[in-house]
Amino acid sequence: MKKTIVKSKPDLNQASKRTAGIIETIRFDINAVDSLIGQGKLANVQTYGCQGNVADGDAIIGLLEKLGYKITDDENQADLILLNTCAVREGAENKIWGIVGRLKRVKKARNGVLIGLCGCMAQEETTITTIQEKYPQIDLVFGTHNIHELPHMLKQAMSGQKLIQVYSDSSTIVEELPRVREYKHKAFVNIMYGCDEFCSYCIVPYTRGKKRSRAKADIFKEIDDLILSGYSEITLLGQNVNAYGTDFEDSSYSFGDLLDDLAKTNLKRLRFTTNHPHYLDEKTIKAMANHSMIMPHLHLPVQAGSNRVLELMNRKYTKEEYLEKINLLKVLVPGISITTDIIVGFSGESQKDFEETLDLVKEAAFEGAFTFIYSKREGTPAALFKDDTSIEEKKLRLKTLNTVVNEGYLKGHKRFVGEIVEVLVDGVSKNNELILSGYSQHNKLVNFPGDKSLIGKLVSVKITKANTWFMSGELI
Ligand code: SAH
Ligand code: SF4
Ligand code: F3S
Numbered sequence: 001m002k003k004t005i006v007k008s009k010p011d012l013n014q015a016s017k018r019t020a021g022i023i024e025t026i027r028f029d030i031n032a033v034d035s036l037i038g039q040g041k042l043a044n045v046q047t048y049g050c051q052g053n054v055a056d057g058d059a060i061i062g063l064l065e066k067l068g069y070k071i072t073d074d075e076n077q078a079d080l081i082l083l084n085t086c087a088v089r090e091g092a093e094n095k096i097w098g099i100v101g102r103l104k105r106v107k108k109a110r111n112g113v114l115i116g117l118c119g120c121m122a123q124e125e126t127t128i129t130t131i132q133e134k135y136p137q138i139d140l141v142f143g144t145h146n147i148h149e150l151p152h153m154l155k156q157a158m159s160g161q162k163l164i165q166v167y168s169d170s171s172t173i174v175e176e177l178p179r180v181r182e183y184k185h186k187a188f189v190n191i192m193y194g195c196d197e198f199c200s201y202c203i204v205p206y207t208r209g210k211k212r213s214r215a216k217a218d219i220f221k222e223i224d225d226l227i228l229s230g231y232s233e234i235t236l237l238g239q240n241v242n243a244y245g246t247d248f249e250d251s252s253y254s255f256g257d258l259l260d261d262l263a264k265t266n267l268k269r270l271r272f273t274t275n276h277p278h279y280l281d282e283k284t285i286k287a288m289a290n291h292s293m294i295m296p297h298l299h300l301p302v303q304a305g306s307n308r309v310l311e312l313m314n315r316k317y318t319k320e321e322y323l324e325k326i327n328l329l330k331v332l333v334p335g336i337s338i339t340t341d342i343i344v345g346f347s348g349e350s351q352k353d354f355e356e357t358l359d360l361v362k363e364a365a366f367e368g369a370f371t372f373i374y375s376k377r378e379g380t381p382a383a384l385f386k387d388d389t390s391i392e393e394k395k396l397r398l399k400t401l402n403t404v405v406n407e408g409y410l411k412g413h414k415r416f417v418g419e420i421v422e423v424l425v426d427g428v429s430k431n432n433e434l435i436l437s438g439y440s441q442h443n444k445l446v447n448f449p450g451d452k453s454l455i456g457k458l459v460s461v462k463i464t465k466a467n468t469w470f471m472s473g474e475l476i
Contacts, residue, residue, distance in 0.1 A: 004162040010123045012379040015168040015206045028176045038069030044078035049086025062178030085121035089375035116140035120207035148174045170209020185456035192238035200314045200382040233269035242279035256283025263291035278316040289332040297443040301341035305360030306353035337442040339368035345394030346374045347385035367412025369405045413466035445470040
């Protein structure tokens with residue numbers, strides 16, 4: 001059996017400690033990667049979780065290509081398989097363990113295949129212990145803070161050593177990593193990393209580390225390059241984009257200012273996600289109102305509709321404050337579409353608390369929501385809260401909630417029937433090669449017949465039919 005080199009292991013407790021210390025920016029030198037250890041080899045990268053993880057996956061693929069690898073979707077052909085994991089709920093983790101189990105066979109079938117695990121799960125001690133005890137098929141584990149070390153780590157793993165190299169410290173920002181993006185017309189751009197909110201249920205502040213905003217100049221360089229390459233739409237990314245800049249020594253430049261400055265570029269469409277209600281300020285709302293290039297859609301996770309539960313969750317706002325903010329949004333950005341995230345069955349959530357969530361969903365008139373049953377995350381404060389609601393009851397609450405949420409999706413589509421909307425064409429529909437699909441300004445999925453040559457273009461579509469999950473239309 002191969003020897004495992006444990007260079008550094010994660011520590012959730014250490015990760016939770018926020019020190020004011022200076023954030024160091026590392027400028028990655030792509031020219032220094034001169035080894036071609038992947039030449040003639042195939043790599044398969046499987047990314048799970050949020051857009052932040054997808055962005056990391058793009059950098060991982062960028063690095064692998066630089067090392068000479070070709071990327072494949074087929075894990076049975078690959079010489080290297082990387083699982084870029086998510087830890088946000090138990091279900092997400094179980095899925096990964098299922099895949100790790102399956103990969104044992106892949107590894108047996110083909111000698112020399114390397115298997116790596118990275119992403120948020122790699123940042124948890126329990127993951128490392130489980131791998132060491134149960135999954136010898138994993139050769140390499142690295143975390144969310146050291147993707148840039150991949151060339152070195154791979155070299156070591158290839159030389160026959162198993163390697164675990166995960167850091168809990170998050171006082172760096174790595175710039176200039178190569179990225180291979182999925183689309184040629186729309187891109188995601190990180191404006192910040194990490195999260196300092198510590199919502200009591202959430203593992204993200206531990207797995208992604210402390211809040212670090214990218215320098216304005218670095219953000220602009222990336223975005224200007226994308227615009228020059230013909231990108232029409234950019235989505236700014238962060239766990240809490242509204243808190244952009246609050247970690248700078250001079251915090252006078254805020255997210256709203258960044259929006260105002262981005263509106264001066266000739267980018268056609270700007271989006272941003274995710275937003276935290278506590279930090280959503282008037283400046284941001286006004287920027288949305290003033291600049292037509294900022295799309296009239298906001299994803300504003302509310303999580304719960306009962307003030308008691310919101311407090312237990314450490315969300316830092318009340319239901320009333322939340323409603324006040326979205327009412328202002330609706331006044332200043334007429335027709336805006338608001339979507340959200342909701343957790344049901346949080347520890348201690350009573351039937352009455354849940355009904356308050358239902359009331360809020362109706363009052364807010366959300367046009368979409370990601371809904372989840374609370375999943376206990378070891379190491380978070382809420383893991384210690386008393387939870388006496390049965391899983392059957394939680395499932396029932398989720399079902400009841402989804403019925404209301406789905407009505408909101410449908411209503412949000414119905415209001416466009418007969419209207420002409422602008423769609424950025426992403427590609428052909430999943431089920432029919434002759435149907436194009438893309439998103440409207442309000443972030444509604446639109447399907448319509450059209451030619452593939454329109455992929456990547458902004459087109460006008462007349463909406464003819466509203467369904468729950470998408471709208472259908474015809475090209476104008
Ligand atoms: N930073 C974002 C959310 C990141 S996680 C925000 O604050 O909105 C995405 C969503 O997963 C959260 O909004 C929440 O609804 C859900 N989530 C996070 N932790 C969870 C847990 N332990 N159980 C169930 N859902 C969870
Ligand atoms: Fe998690 Fe809260 Fe941070 Fe969002 S804001 S990532 S829910 S801790
Ligand atoms: Fe999952 Fe990590 Fe994103 S836990 S949701 S991949 S930040």
